[in-house]
Amino acid sequence: MQQISNEELSQEWTSLVERFSPQAASILQETAKEKSADLARHFYAYMLSDSHSASFLSHEQVKTRLSKSMQQWVITVFTPIAQIDDLQTVIDLQRKIGEVHARIELPVSLVLRGSRVLKERLRHLLALRGLSDELYRETICLGSDIIDLAIEIICFAFSQSHDRNSRAEEAYRLFSVSQNIGTEKERQRGALLDWENQLMFDLAMGNTGDNLPKLASSEFGLWFRHKASHAFQSSPESESILEYIRQIDTALQDIPDGQQPGSDHGLSVLREIRQQTRAIKFLLDTLFEQANDLEAGRDVLTRLLNRKFLPVVMSKEILYSRQSSNTFGVLAIDVDHFKTIxxxxxxxxxxxxxxQVATLLAGNTRGGDYAFRLGGEEFLVVLVDINPEKGIIAAEKLRESVARERFKLPQGGDLKVTISIGMAVHNGHPDYEKLLQQADQALYQAKATGRNRSVLYK
Structure with a gap:
């Protein structure tokens, strides 16, 4: 998609406004300043009444911030050209809005609907000013044309950003289980076997219901739900494995208290679970045979993921969080005093x-988690299905594992190294950049208060 320059858009914006009288522009500006709160309130009242758009806008922080942002947006776009110091800054604002919409996957249809609602309310407010018919029509046309042009820039930026995200999404879909197919295959088969052995042991001890290990939350289950199922999202094998996981956990939940494995019902449940587990293993082998070992998207030095797939992973986890009751967290990690090293x-x-730090990060996270090297001595870990309490425990485990290690130097000898960690847990905000910023703030606090510590954003 060809980029339209800010200069071209500035010329188009200027040409549009110059077709109308200064009086119409002045009335539009006055209305925007006086009624920006009314326009924002009406806009969000309408959008929140729609179940589709409400899922993107219902978060309290979003409502509070967006209402103020909408008021400022109305005042900005309706400011006469002669009073705008830098029109390209106004255009950059529209591009930024479009990029945010793409990042939170806000459908373009909702943006266009919002534009229509805004124009309808503007017509109503202008009608109350007692203008002549001719001036009323001219002001309405000017306001509608400005809104249309601003929304056009927003949607164009959305399309560009969405296209980039889609290409990264497709690359990630193919990549996400290809970290070394042979190693990953054996690791996940082993994780499935570990779960099965743990289940047999717990059943033998008389555990039932909630006391039994659930396959969905096991090492294998986390890996498959958060990584493999996304990579193979269009395959029937992936859907079958997810269904088997659901059926197995439902069957375990239905085992009544006091039920012994040796009873007829207990043996029947066990046989069914064993058959379903064997089916999962067969389907898993099939999926791995279909996978290709793609190297793009991996940091050359550490072999961790690089920034390329960060937007894909974050968007996917926010979508998963929105569709379920689970939360996830991010750890922003810096190697302390790395420049000195x-x-x-x-x-x-x-x-x-x-x-060596990357190896420790990869080795001390679960199969469903993600470890990135962002550049230099900066790392990021995405912890799936986790709350703040468990998340800070996981962060401390990582920090302590690094602090205990003796790091080997190429010229011989070893060295003690520490890391600082900032953690933030997703609180429902649809824009993942907010979560990354919170983790960065917590990291800054960890470094400012002495380093070699973990800080949870509050």
Whole structure:
């Protein structure tokens, strides 16, 4: 999609406004300043009454912030050209709005509906000003044309950003289970076997219902629900495995208290679970045979994910969180005093330290979690299905594992290294950038208060 320059859009905006009288522009500006709160209130009242749009706008923080932002947007776009210091800044604002809409996956249809609601309310407010018919029609046309042009820029930026995200999404879909097909295959088969053995042990001990290990929350279940099912989302094998996981956990939940595995009902349930587990193993082998080992999207030095797939992963986890009652968290991680390591021991030593830190991060997270290297000494871990309490425990586990390690230097000898961690847990906000900013703020606090510590954003 070809980029339209800000200069071209500025010329188009100026040409549009110059077709109307200064009086119409002045009336529009006065109405915007006096009635911006009314326009925003009417806009969001309508949008929240729609079940589709309400799912994007119902979060309290969103409503509070967006109402103020909408008021400012109305005042900005209806400011006469002669009073705008930099029209390109106004156009950049429309682009930014479109990019945010793409990031939170707000449908374009809702944006267009909102535009229609805004224009209808503007017509009503202008009708109350007692203008002549001719001036009323001219002001309405000017206001509608400005809204249309602003929304056009927003939607164009949305399309560009969405196209980029879609290409990354498709690349990630193919990539996400290809981290070394042979190793990952054996790891997940082993995780499935571990769950099965744990289930047999718990049943033998007389545990039932909620005391039995659920397949969905096991190491294998987390990996499959958050990674593999996304990678193979269009395959019938993936859908079958998800259904088997659901059926197995439902069957476990239905085992009554006091039910012994040796009873007829207990044996019947066990046989069914064993058959379903074997079916999962067969389908899993089929999926791995279909996978290709793609290297794009992996950090060359550490072999962790790089920034390319971060938007895809974050958007996917926010969607999953919105569709379920589960939350997820992010850990922003910095290697402490890394510049000193480079200066004292050389860049080869620094690279070696980063590789060893990456190995510890990958080895101390669950199969469903994601570990990224963002650049330099910055890492990010996405923890799936986790709350703040468990999340900070996981962060401390990572921090302590690094602090205990003796890091090998290429020239011989070893070195103690520490990391600082900032953690934030998704609170329902649809824009994942807010979550990343919160984790960064917590990381800054961890570094400012002495480093080698984990801080939870509050």
């Amino acid at each position: 480079n200066d004292r021991y050389g860049h080869d030593a620094g690279d070696s330290i980063l590789q």
